[in-house]
Amino acid sequence: MKxxxxxxxxxxxxxxxxxxxxxxxxxxxxxxNVTISxxxxxxxxxxEAIKQFNAQVAEFEKKNPTIKVKPVEYQWTAPTxxxxxxxxxxxxxxxxxxxxxxxxxxxxxxxxLTPYFKKLPYHKKYNKAVLAEGTDAKGQIIALPKGAYAQxxxxxxxxxxxxxxxxxxxxTTWAQIRKDARIISQKTGKPGYVEMAKNDxxxxxxxxxxxxSLGGRMEKGTGTHAKATLNNKxxxxxxxxxxxxxxxxxxxxxxxxxGWSDINQAFAAGQVGMYISGSDVYTNLVQAYNVNSSIYGxxxxxxxxxxxxxxxxxxxxxxxxxxxxxxQLSAAMKWISFFYEQPLVSKKQxxxxxxTLVANHQPVGVPALPLFNKKQYNLxxxxxxxxxxxxxxxxxxxxxxxxxxxxxxxxxxxxxxxYNALNAVVESVLTNQNTNVGQMLQQANAQAQAAIKQGS
Amino acid sequence: xxxxxxxREPALSSERGLSRSYARPRRTxxxxxxxxxxxxxxxxxxxxxxxxAFSWYPIVRTAIMAFQHTNLVEAPTWVGFQNFxxxxxxPLFRVAVKNTAYFALLALLFGYPxxxxxxxxxxxxxxxxxxxxxxxxxxxxxxPVVGVLLWKTFYDASSLGVFNTILHWVGLGPYPxxxxxxxxxxxxxxxxxxxxxxxxxIIYLAALIGVNPELYEAASVDGxxxxxxxxxxxxxxxxxxxxxxxxxxxxxxxxxxLEPYLFxxxxxxxxxxxxxxxxxxxxxxxxxxxxxxxxxxLSLMLAGFLxxxxxxxxxxxxxxxxx
Numbered sequence: 006m007k008x009x010x011x012x013x014x015x016x017x018x019x020x021x022x023x024x025x026x027x028x029x030x031x032x033x034x035x036x037x038n039v040t041i042s043x044x045x046x047x048x049x050x051x052x053e054a055i056k057q058f059n060a061q062v063a064e065f066e067k068k069n070p071t072i073k074v075k076p077v078e079y080q081w082t083a084p085t086x087x088x089x090x091x092x093x094x095x096x097x098x099x100x101x102x103x104x105x106x107x108x109x110x111x112x113x114x115x116x117x118l119t120p121y122f123k124k125l126p127y128h129k130k131y132n133k134a135v136l137a138e139g140t141d142a143k144g145q146i147i148a149l150p151k152g153a154y155a156q157x158x159x160x161x162x163x164x165x166x167x168x169x170x171x172x173x174x175x176x177t178t179w180a181q182i183r184k185d186a187r188i189i190s191q192k193t194g195k196p197g198y199v200e201m202a203k204n205d206x207x208x209x210x211x212x213x214x215x216x217x218s219l220g221g222r223m224e225k226g227t228g229t230h231a232k233a234t235l236n237n238k239x240x241x242x243x244x245x246x247x248x249x250x251x252x253x254x255x256x257x258x259x260x261x262x263x264g265w266s267d268i269n270q271a272f273a274a275g276q277v278g279m280y281i282s283g284s285d286v287y288t289n290l291v292q293a294y295n296v297n298s299s300i301y302g303x304x305x306x307x308x309x310x311x312x313x314x315x316x317x318x319x320x321x322x323x324x325x326x327x328x329x330x331x332x333q334l335s336a337a338m339k340w341i342s343f344f345y346e347q348p349l350v351s352k353k354q355x356x357x358x359x360x361t362l363v364a365n366h367q368p369v370g371v372p373a374l375p376l377f378n379k380k381q382y383n384l385x386x387x388x389x390x391x392x393x394x395x396x397x398x399x400x401x402x403x404x405x406x407x408x409x410x411x412x413x414x415x416x417x418x419x420x421x422x423x424y425n426a427l428n429a430v431v432e433s434v435l436t437n438q439n440t441n442v443g444q445m446l447q448q449a450n451a452q453a454q455a456a457i458k459q460g461s
Numbered sequence: 462x463x464x465x466x467x468x469r470e471p472a473l474s475s476e477r478g479l480s481r482s483y484a485r486p487r488r489t490x491x492x493x494x495x496x497x498x499x500x501x502x503x504x505x506x507x508x509x510x511x512x513x514a515f516s517w518y519p520i521v522r523t524a525i526m527a528f529q530h531t532n533l534v535e536a537p538t539w540v541g542f543q544n545f546x547x548x549x550x551x552p553l554f555r556v557a558v559k560n561t562a563y564f565a566l567l568a569l570l571f572g573y574p575x576x577x578x579x580x581x582x583x584x585x586x587x588x589x590x591x592x593x594x595x596x597x598x599x600x601x602x603x604x605p606v607v608g609v610l611l612w613k614t615f616y617d618a619s620s621l622g623v624f625n626t627i628l629h630w631v632g633l634g635p636y637p638x639x640x641x642x643x644x645x646x647x648x649x650x651x652x653x654x655x656x657x658x659x660x661x662x663i664i665y666l667a668a669l670i671g672v673n674p675e676l677y678e679a680a681s682v683d684g685x686x687x688x689x690x691x692x693x694x695x696x697x698x699x700x701x702x703x704x705x706x707x708x709x710x711x712x713x714x715x716x717x718x719l720e721p722y723l724f725x726x727x728x729x730x731x732x733x734x735x736x737x738x739x740x741x742x743x744x745x746x747x748x749x750x751x752x753x754x755x756x757x758x759l760s761l762m763l764a765g766f767l768x769x770x771x772x773x774x775x776x777x778x779x780x781x782x783x784x
Contacts, residue, residue, distance in 0.1 A: 081748075082748075083745075083746060083747065083748035084741075084745040084746055084748075085745075086748045087744075087745045087746070087747060087748050087749070087750055087751050088744075088745050090748075090750060091532075091533045091744075091745075091750065091751070091753075105748055105749055108749050109749065112532070112535065112750075113535075114750075203726060203728070204726050204727060204728045205726060258619070259617075259618035259619040259635075259637065259640060260617070260618055260619070260640060261640050261729065262639065262640065262725065262726070262728060262729070421747055421748050421749065422747060425746060425747070428728075429728070429730045429731055430730075432728045432729040432730045433642070433729065433730035435640075435729070436637070436640055436641055436642055436728075436729035436730065437641075437642050437729075437730065440730075448552075461747060461749070461752065
């Protein structure tokens, strides 16, 4: 009897003990810290830029004490992204270009953000065209916009002056670009016009931008049934223009293997007269290369007098790794909302964000295209107006012209493969005077068509 | 009968007699442990694990993947020899093979004799030989990425580039170096020779120490000059090492990746696209996920070629290297 009583006491103690510990466990779970890694700045960013980012992380962690944010240096490039994607080493929150998000989402390589997206108080204010870039074939939201750009012509005002050109009157036609490039090259000894020509797909990206501005397109239709049209007459025209600037005018310098970062670096160092890149590049020029704002000028890419001529537009989205648990996913969404979206929709956050950037000598007011509706876009610009520290006067030619230009999205089918096929053609034109443009474009077209058919 | 058989196999009979006298004890697990078998096995386990995990398993996975279509996310599908056929019909495959062969040829013409000549000259130097060895070996210890960045400034195609400035002093250039389809590959070979010659020089210097000095003295007595001594004594004496370094160089150049990847990314216009860089491009050039089937198929093709080439080479040179 005694032993039975003892056994009952032991059982009761054990049961109570387990109950108590599980209750304590659940309390702990509620307070448990969750760690997420997030894409931060590109490698080589200035200490001020890093300080500014860390200040934002600290502010977020203060607001969300259960979440720990681990910043990871990040720069999207085609080869490194593919390797990290395959290896599963991307940060919890990372960035992808408009061209890739939908395909990655359809393949289940991005987390489904829809339930969290619908809880965002501002989710109905998104620019529908931009939001579509982060929506997969099932209608699920798999990425939220970080920024949208239109291709623009960046120019060095100091070199314009040195060459006797008026920096307040940048070129408005391709013929003027060619002429100004020749003058800059002759008068300053610096390349007048430089193009990204690296075979990391930036060569194809910029050539496509030039072809759009002349009225051409790289494909017709969508999906695996799209028809590659790389060898259209406008591509031939664009390449012949490039050939003339390189070999006849000798106004493009002597280095033809510059990628996105390389050309920004060269520009910030005063080694480039003009180049085409996204309208938001000024941020990188400051964050990574501390560009002298007095030399910076921004204008629109000249469009040919052709109904189909337009400016290439693109952008970046923030996405989440698919294999994360619900707690991490929720934390990741909070970060996306805090870091990428709220500065555009919340007055308090917009002003706080602008103040942090200004305090760390980072740019505020870099021209970008609206991620939300036009009303919200104007409102956000009004909030940050007192803090704008970018040389808006030097960007006037762009700001006055961009909303009059027709915005054309990047080729929809196998975008990176289309750019990849064009890389060799651009490289050849710039490094071999006797390049047979027609023949090379035919080969590139066949290569792109095969990729489109395979959906790769 | 036994008396007839015995004279035919005297040695065997004698061995049999010995084996009867000293019969081996029966091997049991206990004797194996006592004999040090377990200790040897335990020492072997980490090695087996490391090789298994990092060498053999990837090789087996590569061989399997070469027959699959996979993006490492979705389930793979078996495609038989389709990947091999696709590689074979890819126009870039021929370009890559041609470029790799060109690199190997240039490296053989310049990269092979230069370390040998340097080693012979250094072995003749009586003073400060250590300093020369250090200077020759220094490029080997410089991290390749640092070396490439350094040489990129040397190869700057403008008239302000280091090489172009130097050449300008003697009335030459400027040359386009990496920015020209013609010049890019020789430029890579030049860097590669600089970067790798030191290791080969050290091997040759070690081999030259083994050459009997009396041979040179005898040759001097016979009136032989430096070149005749090198041709008739040095080269035959170190021929074994020469053959090994030659095959290693050929295998190394067939797998050249670092130089084209870091200097030119295979450009301009695929002028420096090598087989290994093509494998890399198949796997990683597309941000939406690479074609790992094609990449592994080409890897197997390259490995197969190098195995066959090495066997033929070793067989062809066996008599010469052991004579």
